[in-house]
Amino acid sequence: MPRPVRLGLAALSAVLGAVLLAWPFITDFYSYNASYYNGVVAAAAISGILTISLNLAMGYGGMMSMLHTGLQLVGGYAAASLTVKAGLPWPVGIALAVPVGAGLAAAVLLVSLRATSLYFGMITLAANLIVIEAGRAWEDVTGGVNGVVGVAPGSLSKVAFYYVVLVFLGLAYLVQRNLMRSGVGRASLAVMESPDTASAMGVRPATTRLLVFTVAGGIAGVSGALYALQLGFINPDVGLLDNGLTFFVGLFVGGIGTLVGPVLGVGVVALLVELIKDYGRYTTLILGVALLMTMIVLPRGIVGTFRASRFGRVDDGEVSGEAEPEASLPDGILPEPPETDHPALEGRGLVKHFGGVKAVDGVDVAVRAGTVHGIIGPNGSGKSTTVSCLTRFHALDAGEVLVFGEPSPAKAWQVPALGVTRVFQVPHLFEQQTVLDNVLTGMRRREGYGWLAAVLRLPSYRRRERAGREAAARLLAFAGLSGRAHRLAGSLSHGQKRLLEVVRAVASGPRVLILDEPATGLTPAEIDALGRLCRTFRDRGLAVVLIEHNVEFVMGLCDEITVIDGGKVIAAGPPETVRRDPKVLEAYLGRPDLIEEVA
Numbered sequence: 209m210p211r212p213v214r215l216g217l218a219a220l221s222a223v224l225g226a227v228l229l230a231w232p233f234i235t236d237f238y239s240y241n242a243s244y245y246n247g248v249v250a251a252a253a254i255s256g257i258l259t260i261s262l263n264l265a266m267g268y269g270g271m272m273s274m275l276h277t278g279l280q281l282v283g284g285y286a287a288a289s290l291t292v293k294a295g296l297p298w299p300v301g302i303a304l305a306v307p308v309g310a311g312l313a314a315a316v317l318l319v320s321l322r323a324t325s326l327y328f329g330m331i332t333l334a335a336n337l338i339v340i341e342a343g344r345a346w347e348d349v350t351g352g353v354n355g356v357v358g359v360a361p362g363s364l365s366k367v368a369f370y371y372v373v374l375v376f377l378g379l380a381y382l383v384q385r386n387l388m389r390s391g392v393g394r395a396s397l398a399v400m401e402s403p404d405t406a407s408a409m410g411v412r413p414a415t416t417r418l419l420v421f422t423v424a425g426g427i428a429g430v431s432g433a434l435y436a437l438q439l440g441f442i443n444p445d446v447g448l449l450d451n452g453l454t455f456f457v458g459l460f461v462g463g464i465g466t467l468v469g470p471v472l473g474v475g476v477v478a479l480l481v482e483l484i485k486d487y488g489r490y491t492t493l494i495l496g497v498a499l500l501m502t503m504i505v506l507p508r509g510i511v512g513t514f515r516a517s518r519f520g521r522v523d524d525g526e527v528s529g530e531a532e533p534e535a536s537l538p539d540g541i542l543p544e545p546p547e548t549d550h551p552a553l554e555g556r557g558l559v560k561h562f563g564g565v566k567a568v569d570g571v572d573v574a575v576r577a578g579t580v581h582g583i584i585g586p587n588g589s590g591k592s593t594t595v596s597c598l599t600r601f602h603a604l605d606a607g608e609v610l611v612f613g614e615p616s617p618a619k620a621w622q623v624p625a626l627g628v629t630r631v632f633q634v635p636h637l638f639e640q641q642t643v644l645d646n647v648l649t650g651m652r653r654r655e656g657y658g659w660l661a662a663v664l665r666l667p668s669y670r671r672r673e674r675a676g677r678e679a680a681a682r683l684l685a686f687a688g689l690s691g692r693a694h695r696l697a698g699s700l701s702h703g704q705k706r707l708l709e710v711v712r713a714v715a716s717g718p719r720v721l722i723l724d725e726p727a728t729g730l731t732p733a734e735i736d737a738l739g740r741l742c743r744t745f746r747d748r749g750l751a752v753v754l755i756e757h758n759v760e761f762v763m764g765l766c767d768e769i770t771v772i773d774g775g776k777v778i779a780a781g782p783p784e785t786v787r788r789d790p791k792v793l794e795a796y797l798g799r800p801d802l803i804e805e806v807a
């Protein structure tokens with residue numbers, strides 16, 4: 209399924225690129241002060257590189273970074289010390305700025321792995337202050353408060369240096385685009401929207417954040433090196449947070465979480481600063497007001513607003529919500545279950561208490577491959593907690609979990625590797641991603657390419673990504689959602705969201721699929737469609753676990769049923785046995801509607 213092109217944005221990027229390329233010729237032709245105007249745009253392009261880095265961290269990674277001026281500073285120090293102090297050529301200085309920036313970013317992220325967004329912001333602020341103070345104190349390397357002077361790009365002319373800056377701006381843009389339009393980008397957006405759901409797809413939130421923030425650090429380092437080379441010096445003041453205002457304003461004006469927004473936004477800010485240069489002392493005030501106005505009037509920024517408009521929207525053709533009965537489940541999606549007599553998923557003596565609440569109190573449950581296994585019980589009986597124990601979203605107080613006879617790993621993100629995937633009780637779609645990208649995120653574990661292959665667009669990446677897209681498109685057709693592939697998932701109806709969640713979980717190639725109350729809020733037709741999917745999965749050898757309140761649906765679909773009440777199993781067996789069990793009828797006392805259904 210080809211990716212639809214946003215013609216408006218493509219044209220905007222092309223115009224922006226053409227103006228930047230032609231800029232020295234334009235200034236040469238129209239101005240007596242060409243060198244000055246080339247310098248202004250080169251400085252804006254360097255800011256654009258840093259803003260791309262900030263966009264990766266904040267817009268695509270959800271990490272509030274106050275470290276970016278510090279990252280620029282260390283990149284500048286790397287270039288300055290290699291060129292001025294060690295006498296090496298300037299390209300070596302830029303090259304070293306990459307690992308220095310990346311290393312600092314990685315180190316800060318590693319010490320803040322467990323921090324939530326607000327605390328992460330505070331930790332990065334503290335790290336930025338430390339970097340500035342270190343710059344002041346470590347005189348031998350940084351030159352102290354005076355910094356390092358005499359940094360220069362060899363014998364390059366100003367115009368040649370301008371094009372060097374453009375090349376690095378283009379590279380930073382490509383790294384951002386290629387990374388974010390790959391499985392890494394989808395995983396990063398998934399972690400940003402819901403770390404738990406990402407974990408259920410086998411995406412490790414910590415590793416994903418580390419990768420994105422480290423790449424952002426490397427790009428910020430390059431911007432620092434270019435900054436030092438352009439100005440001819442670097443000193444600790446470069447790291448001051450005030451200097452970050454341009455990047456923040458540029459990012460929000462252009463559009464956070466968009467590819468071209470950071471560059472466009474910084475361009476707009478540079479133009480504004482240039483227009484008000486005679487009132488220099490009001491620059492901070494005016495930029496602050498510009499940021500405020502953007503947040504109020506254009507909260508998505510220029511590109512975000514354009515993208516959401518009629519002109520920027522993608523036309524994805526005919527919309528069809530109907531299931532396509534002739535489309536069968538594509539081959540190669542579901543793995544063969546291993547040859548073993550062990551249950552696909554087994555919980556033995558599971559115990560989970562919350563303070564005084566015995567949510568799960570010694571539950572035994574065994575689910576066989578090629579069956580649909582229902583878990584039912586009154587409200588608050590412990591069904592969802594049992595599932596969270598089985599999938600390791602809750603640490604067990606006692607008991608063990610086995611997958612095809614093997615002990616399950618302890619972390620939620622490790623469990624999908626054994627083929628166990630869950631769908632949550634409350635819809636947990638990645639609403640800011642398209643329907644197709646949601647399914648592709650489900651395939652993250654089996655993408656089969658690394659981040660570098662994605663950045664460099666290696667043949668292995670292209671091959672695997674194309675195969676993944678085709679499989680995802682076939683899965684969507686199977687569920688009757690193909691007409692909505694390029695819509696944002698948030699725009700689907702409740703029933704379609706439920707179906708998409710199931711499809712996304714199946715995309716990960718599970719052997720055990722756990723559905724927590726999937727029929728809630730569905731129309732009868734959608735419940736039928738869900739039943740069709742579950743039967744197909746079962747016939748393909750999958751173990752389907754169904755937690756449901758809709759007893760009629762469960763009785764008609766399940767091969768085995770476990771009934772839980774008060775955190776304990778009160779009955780287990782085939783539906784016809786369970787529905788007549790006196791303990792089951794008693795558990796539903798007070799719910800006459802359910803007694804009728806069960807009996």
Ligand SMILES: Nc1ncnc2c1ncn2[C@@H]1O[C@H](COP(=O)(O)OP(=O)(O)OP(=O)(O)O)[C@@H](O)[C@H]1O
Binds near residue numbers: 562565586
């Ligand atoms: N994170 C938690 N902290 C404290 N108590 C919890 C937590 N999660 C669940 N509980 C409690 O544990 C008990 C079992 O809850 P659980 O959600 O597993 O029941 P359930 O059978 O899935 O209910 P429902 O059918 O309403 O979804 C309830 O009393 C609930 O309030």
